[in-house]
Amino acid sequence: MPACANHREGHVSPMETRPLPVFDRKACMACKMCVDVCPVSCIGVEEAGGTGDPHGYPFLASPDACTRCGWCAEDCPVAAVSLAAA
Ligand code: SF4
Numbered sequence: 001m002p003a004c005a006n007h008r009e010g011h012v013s014p015m016e017t018r019p020l021p022v023f024d025r026k027a028c029m030a031c032k033m034c035v036d037v038c039p040v041s042c043i044g045v046e047e048a049g050g051t052g053d054p055h056g057y058p059f060l061a062s063p064d065a066c067t068r069c070g071w072c073a074e075d076c077p078v079a080a081v082s083l084a085a086a
């Protein structure tokens with residue numbers, strides 16, 4: 001029986017094929033719940049006012065550290081986080 005394709009040398013692991021979170025600034029209310037729930041602290045917050053907006057919005061600061069657990073999307077109260085295909 002052939003080995004699973006994901007375990008062949010040179011192929012990415014199943015974890016790496018899972019989607020990364022994407023933040024929808026228009027829907028986001030800058031509550032920072034996603035920042036607090038992230039188990040590896042890879043979500044950063046833009047400096048408030050830095051982009052001409054009074055809110056500090058979250059962004060994926062360390063994609064390499066993200067475990068793609070989806071907790072940020074699950075906890076967002078306004079569905080402003082989605083996990084898009086990488
Ligand atoms: S998917 Fe998980 S690890 Fe990645 S940013 Fe969201 S909460 Fe953090």
Ligand code: SF4
Nearest residue numbers: 028029031032034076
């Ligand atoms: S939990 Fe949702 S609304 Fe709150 S800061 Fe994160 S993306 Fe924005």
